[in-house]
Amino acid sequence: MLTADQKKELEATIQQFVGKPIGPAATSRDAVNEAMILQWCDAMGDTNPVYQDRAVAEKSVHGGIVAPPMMLDAWTMQGWDMHKGYDEPTNEEQRLHKILTDAGYTGVLGTNTEQEFDRYLRIGDEVTAETIIEGISEEKATGAGIGYFITTKTTFSDAAGAQVGWMNFRVLKFIPKEAPQAASDSGGGAAEAYVPARIKPPMGHDNAWWWNEVAAGRITVQRCKGCQQLRHPPRPMCPGCRSMEWDSIEISGRGTLHTFTVIHYPQFPGYEFPICAALVDLEEGVRMVSDVMDCKPEDLKIGMKLKAYIHEDDDGFKLPLFRPSE
Amino acid sequence: MTNGLGNRAAIVGIGATEFSKASGRSELRLAVEATRAAIDDAGLTPREIDGMVTFTMDSNEEIAVARGLGIPRLTHFSRVHYGGGAACGTVVQAAMAVATGVCEAVVCYRAFNERSGRRFGAGRQGPGADAACAQPTDWNAPFGFVTPAAWVAMFARRYMHETGATSEDFGRVAIADRRHAASNPAAWFFERPITLEEHQRSRWIVEPLHLLDCCQESDGAVALVVTSAERARDLPHPPALLKAAAQGSWLDQEMMTSYYREEIGGLPEMGLVGDQLWQMSGLTPADIQTAVIYDHFTPFVLTQLEELGFCPRGEARHFIADGNIEIGGALPINTHGGQLGEAYIHGMNGIAEAVRQVRGAAVNQIDGVEHVLVTAGTGVPTSGLIVGQA
Ligand SMILES: [Zn+2]
Numbered sequence: 001m002l003t004a005d006q007k008k009e010l011e012a013t014i015q016q017f018v019g020k021p022i023g024p025a026a027t028s029r030d031a032v033n034e035a036m037i038l039q040w041c042d043a044m045g046d047t048n049p050v051y052q053d054r055a056v057a058e059k060s061v062h063g064g065i066v067a068p069p070m071m072l073d074a075w076t077m078q079g080w081d082m083h084k085g086y087d088e089p090t091n092e093e094q095r096l097h098k099i100l101t102d103a104g105y106t107g108v109l110g111t112n113t114e115q116e117f118d119r120y121l122r123i124g125d126e127v128t129a130e131t132i133i134e135g136i137s138e139e140k141a142t143g144a145g146i147g148y149f150i151t152t153k154t155t156f157s158d159a160a161g162a163q164v165g166w167m168n169f170r171v172l173k174f175i176p177k178e179a180p181q182a183a184s185d186s187g188g189g190a191a192e193a194y195v196p197a198r199i200k201p202p203m204g205h206d207n208a209w210w211w212n213e214v215a216a217g218r219i220t221v222q223r224c225k226g227c228q229q230l231r232h233p234p235r236p237m238c239p240g241c242r243s244m245e246w247d248s249i250e251i252s253g254r255g256t257l258h259t260f261t262v263i264h265y266p267q268f269p270g271y272e273f274p275i276c277a278a279l280v281d282l283e284e285g286v287r288m289v290s291d292v293m294d295c296k297p298e299d300l301k302i303g304m305k306l307k308a309y310i311h312e313d314d315d316g317f318k319l320p321l322f323r324p325s326e
Numbered sequence: 327m328t329n330g331l332g333n334r335a336a337i338v339g340i341g342a343t344e345f346s347k348a349s350g351r352s353e354l355r356l357a358v359e360a361t362r363a364a365i366d367d368a369g370l371t372p373r374e375i376d377g378m379v380t381f382t383m384d385s386n387e388e389i390a391v392a393r394g395l396g397i398p399r400l401t402h403f404s405r406v407h408y409g410g411g412a413a414c415g416t417v418v419q420a421a422m423a424v425a426t427g428v429c430e431a432v433v434c435y436r437a438f439n440e441r442s443g444r445r446f447g448a449g450r451q452g453p454g455a456d457a458a459c460a461q462p463t464d465w466n467a468p469f470g471f472v473t474p475a476a477w478v479a480m481f482a483r484r485y486m487h488e489t490g491a492t493s494e495d496f497g498r499v500a501i502a503d504r505r506h507a508a509s510n511p512a513a514w515f516f517e518r519p520i521t522l523e524e525h526q527r528s529r530w531i532v533e534p535l536h537l538l539d540c541c542q543e544s545d546g547a548v549a550l551v552v553t554s555a556e557r558a559r560d561l562p563h564p565p566a567l568l569k570a571a572a573q574g575s576w577l578d579q580e581m582m583t584s585y586y587r588e589e590i591g592g593l594p595e596m597g598l599v600g601d602q603l604w605q606m607s608g609l610t611p612a613d614i615q616t617a618v619i620y621d622h623f624t625p626f627v628l629t630q631l632e633e634l635g636f637c638p639r640g641e642a643r644h645f646i647a648d649g650n651i652e653i654g655g656a657l658p659i660n661t662h663g664g665q666l667g668e669a670y671i672h673g674m675n676g677i678a679e680a681v682r683q684v685r686g687a688a689v690n691q692i693d694g695v696e697h698v699l700v701t702a703g704t705g706v707p708t709s710g711l712i713v714g715q716a
Contacts, residue, residue, distance in 0.1 A: 114348070138448075199467040263471070264475075277469055277476060279484075
């Protein structure tokens, strides 16, 4: 497992690959030919005669045999040799994969591909493929595990250099969910393992005090010293009397549900889904955004009574949450 | 002030790129393509453009677009805040510039790779900036409450509670949009209408919003050319005269999370925009033949119909169930398919559609269009327009 700092470094390293070609352009080993087309059609169960029957193909709009468009990337595939590069990288894509593998992201899963074709390939066409690493996502939590989506874009061209099509290919490089935890750090366990955590609030001049109160075990609401009006979330000036003098009161924690939403997607790391997000009318007369815990989504009801408590995450961060009460 | 900006300026050119999920080119390239197309459409040359307005969120600097188009001199350039709320606001800025003589002709644009690049709905962006404008939304982030869909869902649930509206009522908006998109070849969902049953079966994103209540994400660009009403008379297309143009923000306004107002079942900032539009134009809802109602999420379409006075508060569900928002109804909306059906270009594609309706050149043309009302992003400080025949 990585420390937060190691993780930052990893992300900086992998992001440097974005926009890079994976290596020199690859040209097809064989020109487009009937034998390979036939084999491909057999394997795919494609019986379209314009790919395999000269007589029919000659009378078609194509005037001769053409290759199935979906076969485009097969022409420039490297063959069996390809697999070697994942242990000893021979191009930038493999180097990127290796960096992630070494960091514990050992799983790889093809997720989706998009293709677009400019023209049919004819017998004798030579295909050249140029691939760049088009993008790397931020870290995502998926059913397979936490990882990064890597998208490559391959542009295919003919001998004259004209584009004949392109393909996007996306893989997920991830830490398999059941992967055994790496043995603890030999440096005495000082480094903290990276676990995706809740998003932390920005702590500025106007709001840090509120989170500090929560950390100290108190849920408070800001109060104007000029006119006693309560306000939440915190801000520097009272909109009622323009006073900038304020203190705060500790709330009872009792409230009712003003409205809510059950969040299913997107499922970003650091949270358990679904989330029951709530807008709570506090009995003191102000509203507060929070989550309702220990309650099935279908049991949420506007007007239901709630009680606040302070929850502490594994990383020590505290925040006020609510649960149903009598 | 009597009618402010009314009848002082007109939209005379519209331009766009194709709408896609992966444009395969830079946002700047999209911006120059759309602006060039809009200037061509206006019958002007880039040398005659001397103003530019875009969204604060747009990544294309005015000077970069000007360099691309070879615009020699700019005497006004400004940006409008608040996401999709800026859409009609760009036209407000442009109209003020031409009405005051600061500019001759202004191009407004929005260009982004919102689907293949940075997606607004992704949920977990980088660490929040310690800036005042970032704080309201970051306030909610620790609770996992971070997407526009979730913020809108909170309002929608309350709206349902107060008015009796149901998920099916929201679904009818999506169905109307997708039906209109189905006959618009420029729409992403061309020839792909949906049924209410499909809407109800689509998965939950954030309850009470199904997938089909949420607009798509798109790559693309739209640009508009605004000039004075006088100048507009000499240009090739019938001008879309700005009968009214307004922006609005209301007490305790936040970006999509204005939860601390006494009532949260409405959109008072849109009410403010509507009041100005009616006052400035001297028109009433009965004078509008078709409207483009901002539709990033379906529930706010109902709220807007109420805030703008097309139906009484809490009655939008009946108005919609009666088929009024579809072609043939009393107020067909989003005849291009809206952002649910055509593309999500932050509301700018809706303004282009309003111009086509006034010109009589829309694919789903409504008969006898005199005035079209357009709104911008909802739940945020927003804006609106009424365009009409000169
Ligand atoms: Zn006060």
